[in-house]
Amino acid sequence: MWLKVKDAGPDLVYMISHVKDASILMRQAAEVDIAPHLFLGGTPAFTHRYFKENSGKGSAMVFTMILWHPALPYPGVQEYFHKFFDRFGVEPEYHGAQAYAAAQVMVDALKRSRFFQPEEIRLTLTTANLMTVLGPVQFTSYKKMSRQNKLPAYVGQWIDGTLKLVWPPAVAEQTPVFPIDWKKARE
Numbered sequence: 626m627w628l629k630v631k632d633a634g635p636d637l638v639y640m641i642s643h644v645k646d647a648s649i650l651m652r653q654a655a656e657v658d659i660a661p662h663l664f665l666g667g668t669p670a671f672t673h674r675y676f677k678e679n680s681g682k683g684s685a686m687v688f689t690m691i692l693w694h695p696a697l698p699y700p701g702v703q704e705y706f707h708k709f710f711d712r713f714g715v716e717p718e719y720h721g722a723q724a725y726a727a728a729q730v731m732v733d734a735l736k737r738s739r740f741f742q743p744e745e746i747r748l749t750l751t752t753a754n755l756m757t758v759l760g761p762v763q764f765t766s767y768k769k770m771s772r773q774n775k776l777p778a779y780v781g782q783w784i785d786g787t788l789k790l791v792w793p794p795a796v797a798e799q800t801p802v803f804p805i806d807w808k809k810a811r812e
Contacts, residue, residue: 648679726759
């Protein structure tokens, strides 16, 4: 498959995959020397530590969508990151941050509820307006959907073996590396 992609000479390769598949595919892409302007991962699989570990040099310079990163400037992010790492010995990824944020929302709702009855708690949740480790939470309705929370998304890039937050500039910890010298990146 990759040889056909290489022959096509794409400017961009956009992939949606699970962690194991993403790792294998990116390792193979590096082995056959596919060098588009950008490799872009469209799922959190490309942010996971197993992606980097299993794809080796194939992860180099890959851009990916990010839903959470420890460099985000939200209150409690660093405290959450360090407590998680100290307890489990690995860096947390976005699923853990989502669960932690959900707990923050529930604590907020329970504190603001006058009565601990399901309807009162549900009503209190609909008026949530707080900042969590995952970002702002405020439930709104739009496009025939109700009680939705719109979270921002970010862009990361695997640079020197580390997933760096590179966009938007207001929260980036590093500028993106572009254009990419694939030969140097895969050394």
